[in-house]
Amino acid sequence: MQRFFERLLTMDRRIIFVVIFLALSVPIFLQIKIDIQVTSEVQILYDALNELSRGSRILVSCDYDPGSEPELQPMAESGFRYFIENDLKFIIIGLWPQGPLQANKALEMISEVNEGFVVEDGDTLYFGHDLIVVGPDTIRYGIDFINLGYQVGQELVIQRMGSSFGAAFPNDSWYGRPIGEFSIMDGLNKLSDFDFIYNLSAGYPGTYEWVQFAVDRFHVPVGAGNTAVQAPLVYPYLDTGQLSGLLGGMKGGAEFEKLVGYKGRATLSMVSQTAAHIFVILFIVIGNIAYFATRGKQSKRGL
Amino acid sequence: MELSGEIGFWIAAFFTIGIASFLYKDNPFYKFCEAVFVGISAGYWFVSLYFQNMLPKLFDGLGITYMFGLWDEKGAIQDVLAGQWNINILHILALVLGIMMLMRLIPSIGWISRWPLSVIVGSTAGLWMVTYFQSNFLSQLRQTVIPLFDMNKIHGLAEVGTNLAAQGKLIPFDIYFGAYLGNIVLIVGTLTGLIYFYFSKEHKGALGGAAKVGIYFLMITFGASFGYTVMSRMSLLIGRLYFLFGDWLGLVR
Amino acid sequence: MGDLADTFSDWYSIISAFAIWLGALNLMKISIEKVSKKQKDWFFAIATIVSFLLIVIVGFFFSGGRQFLDLGTRFDWLYRYIYSPLSATMFALLAFFVASASYRAFRARNAQATVLLLAAFIVMVGRTPFGDWMSSMLFLPEGWRISNLTNVIMNYLNVAGQRAIMIGIALGIVSTSLRIILGIERSYLGGE
Numbered sequence: 001m002q003r004f005f006e007r008l009l010t011m012d013r014r015i016i017f018v019v020i021f022l023a024l025s026v027p028i029f030l031q032i033k034i035d036i037q038v039t040s041e042v043q044i045l046y047d048a049l050n051e052l053s054r055g056s057r058i059l060v061s062c063d064y065d066p067g068s069e070p071e072l073q074p075m076a077e078s079g080f081r082y083f084i085e086n087d088l089k090f091i092i093i094g095l096w097p098q099g100p101l102q103a104n105k106a107l108e109m110i111s112e113v114n115e116g117f118v119v120e121d122g123d124t125l126y127f128g129h130d131l132i133v134v135g136p137d138t139i140r141y142g143i144d145f146i147n148l149g150y151q152v153g154q155e156l157v158i159q160r161m162g163s164s165f166g167a168a169f170p171n172d173s174w175y176g177r178p179i180g181e182f183s184i185m186d187g188l189n190k191l192s193d194f195d196f197i198y199n200l201s202a203g204y205p206g207t208y209e210w211v212q213f214a215v216d217r218f219h220v221p222v223g224a225g226n227t228a229v230q231a232p233l234v235y236p237y238l239d240t241g242q243l244s245g246l247l248g249g250m251k252g253g254a255e256f257e258k259l260v261g262y263k264g265r266a267t268l269s270m271v272s273q274t275a276a277h278i279f280v281i282l283f284i285v286i287g288n289i290a291y292f293a294t295r296g297k298q299s300k301r302g303l
Numbered sequence: 304m305e306l307s308g309e310i311g312f313w314i315a316a317f318f319t320i321g322i323a324s325f326l327y328k329d330n331p332f333y334k335f336c337e338a339v340f341v342g343i344s345a346g347y348w349f350v351s352l353y354f355q356n357m358l359p360k361l362f363d364g365l366g367i368t369y370m371f372g373l374w375d376e377k378g379a380i381q382d383v384l385a386g387q388w389n390i391n392i393l394h395i396l397a398l399v400l401g402i403m404m405l406m407r408l409i410p411s412i413g414w415i416s417r418w419p420l421s422v423i424v425g426s427t428a429g430l431w432m433v434t435y436f437q438s439n440f441l442s443q444l445r446q447t448v449i450p451l452f453d454m455n456k457i458h459g460l461a462e463v464g465t466n467l468a469a470q471g472k473l474i475p476f477d478i479y480f481g482a483y484l485g486n487i488v489l490i491v492g493t494l495t496g497l498i499y500f501y502f503s504k505e506h507k508g509a510l511g512g513a514a515k516v517g518i519y520f521l522m523i524t525f526g527a528s529f530g531y532t533v534m535s536r537m538s539l540l541i542g543r544l545y546f547l548f549g550d551w552l553g554l555v556r
Numbered sequence: 557m558g559d560l561a562d563t564f565s566d567w568y569s570i571i572s573a574f575a576i577w578l579g580a581l582n583l584m585k586i587s588i589e590k591v592s593k594k595q596k597d598w599f600f601a602i603a604t605i606v607s608f609l610l611i612v613i614v615g616f617f618f619s620g621g622r623q624f625l626d627l628g629t630r631f632d633w634l635y636r637y638i639y640s641p642l643s644a645t646m647f648a649l650l651a652f653f654v655a656s657a658s659y660r661a662f663r664a665r666n667a668q669a670t671v672l673l674l675a676a677f678i679v680m681v682g683r684t685p686f687g688d689w690m691s692s693m694l695f696l697p698e699g700w701r702i703s704n705l706t707n708v709i710m711n712y713l714n715v716a717g718q719r720a721i722m723i724g725i726a727l728g729i730v731s732t733s734l735r736i737i738l739g740i741e742r743s744y745l746g747g748e
Contacts, residue, residue: 066640067647070542153569176622228535276537283659311637338600342607350615401574432733439726475699492716524717526675540651
């Protein structure tokens with residue numbers, strides 16, 4: 001028995017890799033439907049968005065890269081769907097250079113029409129590009145949504161937006177034109193002109209900086225989606241009310257999808273997530289059993 | 304099974320499997336993919352910063368692009384030459400400092416980059432001193448100086464209980480905890496946690512006892528962080544598996 | 557004073573851009589040196605240089621200039637099918653290593669480590685539907701299940717500990733910032 005536990009302790013780690021791979025892969029094929037309970041922090045964010053009147057303007061800050069895509073992309077997709085369905089205009093920016101491109105991917109993903117075009121006021125508008133269609137709603141670039149791209153400077157960009165939004169983000173990123181040429185930006189001269197900030201954050205700069213500047217200095221409510229690594233760190237902001245809701249990790253994304261009524265990747269991935277957690281716990285338990293079972297023998301050897 | 308027809312998905316799958324091959328052992332395939340990743344990342348930032356930061360703020364703002372007919376709006380140089388003050392003219396100094404930063408590439412004159420570096424460090428120090436004090440110290444401290452019992456929550460339990468009883472449900476455990484013990488836990492946990500980090504006095508007697516309690520609160524915090532970290536890392540792998548089985552091989556929707 | 561603060565913010569942004577350019581150009585300098593001196597793994601340095609030049613040339617000259625971030629540009633293609641999978645997979649590997657490290661190193665050696673482990677278990681189980689399912693199998697009523705215990709840990713115990721850490725870090729940052737402003741701390745200049 002002792003030898004068995006000793007061999008367990010020195011097992012090739014590649015066996016663990018294979019087990020984890022199988023544990024996460026098999027549920028993907030099973031596509032089991034499960035019920036997801038919504039936590040209070042996600043409900044707070046959803047309620048905060050519900051309180052916004054139609055036509056409100058939301059600043060969406062995509063502060064993440066492809067490394068955090070599985071956790072934050074579902075939040076972007078369900079967030080955009082919610083904004084479109086509830087006639088909320090959204091302005092996309094990024095404090096990470098990859099963020100605006102991730103937002104582009106999310107818009108492409110949710111758009112139900114990706115080809116064809118319309119001629120309006122002499123402009124040729126393309127579905128899936130200038131026009132995003134979600135259900136019965138069609139929104140237009142520059143009027144209902146816009147992507148202003150990335151700016152380097154971390155929290156100083158937020159500070160700069162506080163005094164002059166145009167100085168922080170002079171041009172849009174799809175056409176490279178000054179933001180004053182787009183009607184969605186009318187009246188948005190500084191950060192406090194926004195009604196809400198929806199921040200998706202994977203690290204620095206991110207939610208911390210948005211709370212420190214946008215909330216505490218310029219008094220704009222901020223709701224955040226964070227990776228699961230960062231989420232526990234921002235709970236104190238939730239407790240003080242500095243944060244108006246928090247989506248934590250893929251589970252938070254799945255809860256938000258449930259509230260929005262959109263069955264996205266986060267919901268589909270919950271079974272795999274569950275299996276992963278169970279196996280990690282099993283590994284820890286087995287490792288500890290093997291350790292304690294062999295510890296007596298090691299102490300007899302004087303180790 | 305519907306294999307993806309797009310060459311992009313095949314290239315993406317190639318690089319995904321290349322990086323994942325490291326799990327077996329370090330190999331030239333992985334090293335190649337890693338080298339490509341490093342080069343592409345650097346290039347991505349390079350292009351992104353030029354078009355989104357330097358071009359609009361510096362070259363458009365100063366009017367250099369207007370001078371060469373590459374932009375249709377005048378900049379600070381044109382305004383100042385026309386006798387009109389434009390504060391963006393000061394960006395010439397930022398351009399000089401930026402070029403000084405690049406001097407670090409030449410070892411013999413690399414010391415010049417200390418000047419722009421000092422501007423960055425000084426700005427950050429000044430900014431962080433105020434914001435961290437306000438948001439992470441004062442606001443958090445304010446939420447620690449709270450009554451031991453939240454009487455609003457305790458009195459509200461009756462209403463919550465009535466509403467839930469009508470649906471045949473009990474008041475959740477976390478609501479009870481929040482009402483009766485929530486504030487005490489927050490106060491005791493924060494104070495003992497802070498006492499643990501106070502190393503100017505030896506942890507003996509009452510201080511030592513409080514620090515020991517603080518350690519347990521911190522252990523729970525780290526345990527929660529570990530649990531969430533596992534959740535996060537597993538999510539990232541699930542995403543990649545969906546790409547391989549779904550987008551590339553077409554085995555799942 | 558407000559105008560001056562805004563100007564310094566803009567300077568910070570511009571100088572930061574040059575700092576990142578410095579990093580990219582330094583990477584190229586080191587890679588070129590590696591190739592020219594035929595140092596260890598010089599072949600892979602060629603891959604670094606080629607991939608850097610590929611995305612820079614495509615981004616500057618073949619992606620519509622200022623519209624380089626538009627949907628469907630060649631730059632966007634390189635981002636989606638080369639940069640994105642490389643970045644995502646690098647981080648996805650961590651899942652395997654966290655499982656392996658947990659198995660080999662996570663030991664309940666003393667009371668404190670055991671508390672940490674138990675908190676981790678409760679959070680991991682409680683934040684998945686499995687936790688509530690398991691609780692219902694044990695005939696625990698709704699509202700008194702493991703997910704509710706997880707909520708208590710996250711909203712009260714975790715907040716208390718994180719708050720202590722946050723306050724401590726804030727005090728540390730204030731003192732370090734003061735030292736930098738007063739010139740006592742000069743390590744960022746290098747060699748002092």
